[in-house]
Amino acid sequence: xxxxxxxxxxxxxxxxxxxxxxxxxxxxxxxxxxxxxxxxxxxxxxxxxxxxxxxxxxxxxxxxxxxxxxxxxxxxxxxxxxxxxxxxxxxxxxxxxxxxxxxxxxxxxxxxxxxxxxxxxxxxxxxxxxxxxxxxxxxxxxxxxxxxxxxxxxxxxxxxxxxxxxxxxxxxxxxxxxxxxxxxxxxxxxxxxxxxxxxxxxxxxxxxxxxxxxxxxxxxxxxxxxxxxxxxxxxxxxxxxxxxxxxxxxxxxxxxxxxxxxxxxxxxxxxxxxxxxxxxxxxxxxxxxxxxxxxxxxxxxxxxxxxxxxxxxxxxxxxxxxxxxxxxxxxxxxxxxxxxxxxxxxxxxxxxxxxxxxxxxxxxxxxxxxxxxxxxxxxxxxxxxxxxxxxxxxxxxxxxxxxxxxxxxxxxxxxxxxxxxxxxxxxxxxxxxxxxxxxxxxxxxxxxxxxxxxxxxxxxxxxxxxxxxxxxxxxxxxxxxxxxxxxxxxxxxxxxxxxxxxxxxxxxxxxxxxxxxxxxxxxxxxxxxxxxxxxxx
Ligand code: NA7
Numbered sequence: 001x002x003x004x005x006x007x008x009x010x011x012x013x014x015x016x017x018x019x020x021x022x023x024x025x026x027x028x029x030x031x032x033x034x035x036x037x038x039x040x041x042x043x044x045x046x047x048x049x050x051x052x053x054x055x056x057x058x059x060x061x062x063x064x065x066x067x068x069x070x071x072x073x074x075x076x077x078x079x080x081x082x083x084x085x086x087x088x089x090x091x092x093x094x095x096x097x098x099x100x101x102x103x104x105x106x107x108x109x110x111x112x113x114x115x116x117x118x119x120x121x122x123x124x125x126x127x128x129x130x131x132x133x134x135x136x137x138x139x140x141x142x143x144x145x146x147x148x149x150x151x152x153x154x155x156x157x158x159x160x161x162x163x164x165x166x167x168x169x170x171x172x173x174x175x176x177x178x179x180x181x182x183x184x185x186x187x188x189x190x191x192x193x194x195x196x197x198x199x200x201x202x203x204x205x206x207x208x209x210x211x212x213x214x215x216x217x218x219x220x221x222x223x224x225x226x227x228x229x230x231x232x233x234x235x236x237x238x239x240x241x242x243x244x245x246x247x248x249x250x251x252x253x254x255x256x257x258x259x260x261x262x263x264x265x266x267x268x269x270x271x272x273x274x275x276x277x278x279x280x281x282x283x284x285x286x287x288x289x290x291x292x293x294x295x296x297x298x299x300x301x302x303x304x305x306x307x308x309x310x311x312x313x314x315x316x317x318x319x320x321x322x323x324x325x326x327x328x329x330x331x332x333x334x335x336x337x338x339x340x341x342x343x344x345x346x347x348x349x350x351x352x353x354x355x356x357x358x359x360x361x362x363x364x365x366x367x368x369x370x371x372x373x374x375x376x377x378x379x380x381x382x383x384x385x386x387x388x389x390x391x392x393x394x395x396x397x398x399x400x401x402x403x404x405x406x407x408x409x410x411x412x413x414x415x416x417x418x419x420x421x422x423x424x425x426x427x428x429x430x431x432x433x434x435x436x437x438x439x440x441x442x443x444x445x446x447x448x449x450x451x452x453x454x455x456x457x458x459x460x461x462x463x464x465x466x467x468x469x470x471x472x473x474x475x476x477x478x479x480x481x482x483x484x485x486x487x488x489x490x491x492x493x494x495x496x497x498x499x500x501x502x503x504x505x506x507x508x509x510x511x512x513x514x515x516x517x518x519x520x521x522x523x524x525x526x527x528x529x530x531x532x533x534x535x536x537x
Contacts, residue, residue, distance in 0.1 A: 010034045010136040012456070013126050015394075017106050018046015020142030020429040020445045022093065023067065026100050027453045036134060037102075037142075038126070040111040044102070045093035046144050048086055053167040053381075054175075055193035056086035059280055059335045060440050062223060063231050064249045065089075067096065068239040069446060075232055082227075083220045083279075083335065107132075114395035115139055117424055122465040124425065137465070138456060141391055142429040142445075145437050148389030150502065151380050152185075156361040164378040167194060177201040181374060183366055185358070186381030187213050192334045194381060196342045206373050208353045208366070211494075212323040214304055215334035219278025246515025248443030252281050259287040259296035271303040280333035290329060291488050297327040304328060311340040317350050318343075326493035332437075386496035387432045387510045388412050398423060411499075411508030415469030415477045415533055416523060418448060424466040427452045432510040433481050437497070439516040447516065451523050455531065464536045473533025485509040 012028050014021045017039035028035045041049045058065050062079035077095065080088060097103050111129045117139075118125060124139040149168035151157070157164070165175070167190040182202040184191055187209045199205045231238060241250035259267065274283045289296040305322045312318035321340060342348055356370035365375040385393075388408065396404040402422045407413070414420050417434025418427055429448045430436030436444040455467060469477075485491050491498065491509055499505035512519055526532050 009123065010036045010134065012036075012138040012140055013038060013124065013134050013136040014140045014142055015039075015112050015126075016046055016142035016144060016147075017041070017044045017097075017102075017108070018048070018142060018144055018147075019067075019093065019442050020144070020449065021046070021106075021140075022096060022102055023069065023445055024140050024142055024429060024449045024452075025102055025105055027069075027449050028456065029105065031453060031457060033456070035105055036136070037106040038110045038112055038128065038134070039106055039108050042108045043090075043094070044097045044106070045090045046142075047146060048089040048093060050147065050149075050168050051170065051190070052086050052090070052172065053165070053170040053190060053194050053379075054197040055195075055337075056167070056170075056190070057193055057218070057220070057335070058084050058089060059189070059218070059332075060249060061279070062088075063228065063238075064242065064251075064440055065442055066092065067442060067446065068235075068242075071236060073099065074235050078228070079223050081220055082223050083218050112394050114397070116396075117398045117426070119399065119401075119424070122425070138425045138427060140427045140429060140452065141431070143390040145387045145390075145430060146384040146496075148385040148393055149380075150383055150385050150389075152358075152382055154358055154361050156363075159363045160361050160378065161363045162365075162376045162378060164380065166380040166382070167191075168384060177377060179203050180376040182206070182377045182379065183208060183373060183375040184379045184381055185353075185366075186383065187211070188381060188383055189213075189332060189334045190383070191381035192336050192339050194379065195348075196336070196338045198379070199342045199345055199348050203347060205348045206351050206366075206375070207348065208351045208358060208368075209320065210353050210357075211325060212321050213331060213334055214301075214323050214328045215336045215339050216275060216280060216283045216304070217278050218335035218337055219276065220335075220337060242440070242443060243520060244517050246439070246517055247281055248440035248447075248516040249281060252285050255285050255288040257287055258289045259293070259299050261287075267299060268303065271300065275303075275307065278335070280329075280335055284329045284333060291327075291490070294327065294489060297329070297489055301328045308340055312343050314343070320350055320352050326495070327489040330488075330490045330493035331495040331497075383496060383501050385502050385505070386499070387437070388499070388505075389502075391428070391431070396423065396426070409506075411506040412510060413474055413478050415474040416519075416526070417512060418452060419467065419469040419534065421469040421471045421474045424468040426468075427455075432508075433477060433512055435512040435514070435516045435519045438511045438513050444516055447520055447523070451527070454527060455534070458531070459536060462536070467531075467534050467536045470533050470535050477533075481512050482509055484512065484514045488513055 011033035012035045014024045014037045017037050021037050025037050062084040113129045115126045126134045149166045181204040183206045185208045238250045274286050309318045356368040359367045365373045412432035414433040417431045494500035498507050
């Protein structure tokens with residue numbers, strides 16, 4: 001064991017070397033600050049480092065899901081596909097790390113255990129699991145929203161003799177499922193992407209589904225020069241246009257009509273066009289009231305239900321795959337390639353674990369209340385303790401005062417999704433209350449980091465030592481986030497947006513769903529008003 005190492009003070013410690021942490025390092029270092037990034041993995045990429053399961057792919061188009069801060073970078077990088085696969089995104093993250101010489105300020109294989117703010121010294125003291133300690137004036141959390149994987153607490157997993165995996169902690173080596181009997185638990189985005197690929201390899205695949213999810217085709221394809229070059233010729237203008245959109249993504253004309261404005265035939269034609277275009281924004285942008293009006297949403301649901309019934313040959317299986325417990329789009333709308341078609345394969349069987357729940361993992365498989373399934377391999381596509389999990393996994397506290405876990409006992413509270421009352425000099429990149437997960441994450445990251453960097457600059461210029469959210473401003477923001485959500489259908493779904501997938505987690509709507517464009521304007525106004533709602537001392 002090596003002795004704990006004390007390091008000299010930094011201006012900013014950033015936790016996480018995903019897209020948020022990498023940009024925070026680049027931006028703050030360029031401004032002249034001493035920055036250190038602590039990263040649990042041995043490489044960059046965050047979500048895109050860990051999620052290397054077969055079929056892992058982004059649901060935002062590649063030309064948009066990339067940094068915009070340097071035009072040279074976006075001009076020189078070439079994306080092979082319309083929607084990027086994990087290996088290409090990880091390659092891009094590594095390219096960015098090399099191009100801006102980020103690695104020299106990233107400490108890999110370093111998982112943070114705790115962070116304590118000392119009011120008198122106005123500094124954070126951060127401790128890693130291996131005992132390393134760091135001090136810094138500011139602490140920036142870039143720990144990701146979907147980074148604490150969750151394996152349900154089924155009895156018997158420790159006795160399982162086969163191989164088991166979680167999609168969010170997939171091994172680096174290629175896993176071959178040829179000739180094996182494989183079980184997949186979970187049919188969210190990860191399961192829906194992975195199932196068609198594993199089905200092609202496995203001798204037999206059992207999919208254990210508790211809740212059917214909506215998925216639309218990605219219509220993924222190679223990104224040809226005919227598409228990429230004109231886009232790149234206008235790249236800065238595209239990025240500017242993206243800033244005026246709710247999702248931070250340009251190129252999708254906002255819908256002008258309500259669903260009821262069209263008759264049945266016309267509506268079917270439009271939904272069909274959107275279906276064939278591929279992508280979730282395309283589909284949800286069919287009508288302006290799909291996410292706010294149940295009757296309008298029902299029409300979109302019916303269209304997708306019919307598609308599922310037309311695709312899946314076994315009527316019983318088709319009915320199980322038809323989602324019936326949430327409005328379409330209120331859980332992140334999945335994108336797939338041949339997901340529903342996969343259930344027509346002879347080697348794939350859908351098991352309804354809503355009807356016959358999983359009782360236990362056995363040494364050679366899995367037992368539901370109905371049947372025992374022999375399995376060589378078991379894949380958990382069971383999701384994450386989203387948005388707050390990775391933050392609260394660390395013990396974040398103020399010396400002699402509050403703990404973040406206690407402050408958030410009844411649900412997370414932030415101002416603008418980036419700061420917390422009672423926890424000075426703590427910045428969260430795309431935290432609860434931010435529009436991050438409801439938008440192009442990289443656009444949200446750039447906006448957040450730029451805004452935080454401006455705040456840090458403002459403090460340096462004015463000789464201030466601390467910032468934190470004012471209690472009243474934070475209360476108002478939390479109220480506003482909920483009011484905006486309540487005007488939509490989002491709260492109707494038992495999604496990870498409300499923490500419903502984690503037993504015992506307080507049910508609080510966490511993302512800000514008014515749109516990244518509106519959020520950006522609010523942040524700019526806050527700055528113009530002399531950082532309204534922020535105590536700077
Ligand atoms: P999700 O979307 O949280 O999906 C998890 C899936 O696992 C979902 O189908 C769950 O069913 C299922 N699950 C979880 N626990 C259980 C138990 N105990 N028994 C049976 N089934 C279970 O995670 P993903 O990784 O797919 O996607 C996360 C995000 O990544 C996604 O939204 C995109 O933004 C990208 P449930 O619905 O809880 O009944």
